[in-house]
Amino acid sequence: MENQxxxxxxxxxxxxxxxxxxxxxxxxxxxxxxxxxxxxxxxxGLVLPFAEDLARKVLRSFSNTLLLLNTHTxxxxxxxxxxxxxxxxxSLKCPNLxxxxxxxxxxxxxKRRRVSHKRNAPTWEKNSSHLxxxxxxxxxxxxxMTINAKYLRSYYRCTHKYDQGCPATKQVQRVxxxxxxxxxxxxxHHNCKISLSPEIMLEPDxxxxxxxxxxxxxxxPEEKYQFSSSVFSSTKQxxxxxxxxxCGIHNQLPSSDYNLLSDYELDFNCLRHxxxxxxxxxxxxxxxxxxxxxxxxxxx
DNA sequence: AACATTTGACCCCC
DNA sequence: GGGGGTCAAATGTT
Numbered sequence: 001m002e003n004q005x006x007x008x009x010x011x012x013x014x015x016x017x018x019x020x021x022x023x024x025x026x027x028x029x030x031x032x033x034x035x036x037x038x039x040x041x042x043x044x045g046l047v048l049p050f051a052e053d054l055a056r057k058v059l060r061s062f063s064n065t066l067l068l069l070n071t072h073t074x075x076x077x078x079x080x081x082x083x084x085x086x087x088x089x090x091s092l093k094c095p096n097l098x099x100x101x102x103x104x105x106x107x108x109x110x111k112r113r114r115v116s117h118k119r120n121a122p123t124w125e126k127n128s129s130h131l132x133x134x135x136x137x138x139x140x141x142x143x144x145m146t147i148n149a150k151y152l153r154s155y156y157r158c159t160h161k162y163d164q165g166c167p168a169t170k171q172v173q174r175v176x177x178x179x180x181x182x183x184x185x186x187x188x189h190h191n192c193k194i195s196l197s198p199e200i201m202l203e204p205d206x207x208x209x210x211x212x213x214x215x216x217x218x219x220x221p222e223e224k225y226q227f228s229s230s231v232f233s234s235t236k237q238x239x240x241x242x243x244x245x246x247c248g249i250h251n252q253l254p255s256s257d258y259n260l261l262s263d264y265e266l267d268f269n270c271l272r273h274x275x276x277x278x279x280x281x282x283x284x285x286x287x288x289x290x291x292x293x294x295x296x297x298x299x300x
Numbered sequence: 301a302a303c304a305t306t307t308g309a310c311c312c313c314c
Numbered sequence: 315g316g317g318g319g320t321c322a323a324a325t326g327t328t
Contacts, residue, residue: 139303139304139305140304140305140306141305141319141320141321141322142305142306142307142319142320142321143305143306143307144317144318144319146317146318147316147317147318153318153319155319155320157320169319171319
């Protein structure tokens with residue numbers, strides 16, 4: 001029991017190994033490509049799609065691993081409760097939007113009937129020295145000055161809260177001025193299907209039989225995901241905003257989305273755009289100590 | 301016109 | 315009663 005790898009750990013190891021192998025394949029392709037002379041058309045038509053597919057698989061491994069981390073209360077205790085696509089889709093029917101009276105809080109009938117999230121445990125938390133895209137489309141629904149904070153806290157919900165009942169929310173709190181430090185706290189899990197780029201959602205190939213937890217967009221449409229510094233916009237053309245009092249500075253980000261871009265997404269985008277932008281700073285950290293399992297305990 | 305953000309007010313829980 | 319989270323009308327942007 002003690003030194004025996006838990007199921008969760010094993011699953012993560014498998015994912016990482018898978019990712020490593022796929023990355024090796026990708027490397028071989030790239031090396032081979034550089035050592036041979038192909039026409040541009042050949043490269044475009046054969047190598048790139050394959051390379052892209054491999055890169056996606058690498059990303060998928062990373063995302064699965066991270067999600068495994070996110071969905072286990074304690075990685076070491078062997079409790080494995082992955083949130084599969086089927087699992088989440090089964091709760092799509094306004095799962096967390098209905099209060100005890102059965103009133104969907106997203107409806108107009110639910111005026112002033114609110115359920116606070118503040119007593120729910122955060123799903124996970126991330127600190128970063130900058131505000132970045134995390135691949136999801138968020139909509140800001142409020143901001144507030146809190147007692148123990150020097151800066152405004154911004155509240156975001158998934159843009160598909162009402163059309164798909166996605167319960168995911170996040171709070172962005174600037175915690176430090178110099179150097180700038182932001183804490184993004186995520187609540188709930190996405191059960192929406194189109195928050196990420198629709199093209200590759202829930203790709204079935206996945207090189208594995210296992211449940212696909214999350215599929216990251218690796219095909220950012222240029223018109224939607226433009227490079228801006230080291231970040232991307234995941235929302236409609238929005239003004240580069242400045243959060244009043246909170247981060248009116250360096251974050252040239254759409255206000256709805258100055259969220260945190262997971263490293264793997266950023267890496268891949270750098271790859272895709274063949275533009276080596278600056279990587280996230282080393283001050284970025286993910287805190288998994290606040291992971292509370294996979295339950296959609298939003299309204300519970 | 302459609303959609304996103306801002307912001308004051310409301311409401312729940314501690 | 316106060317703090318925090320959310321709503322929704324007003325406003326801004328494209």
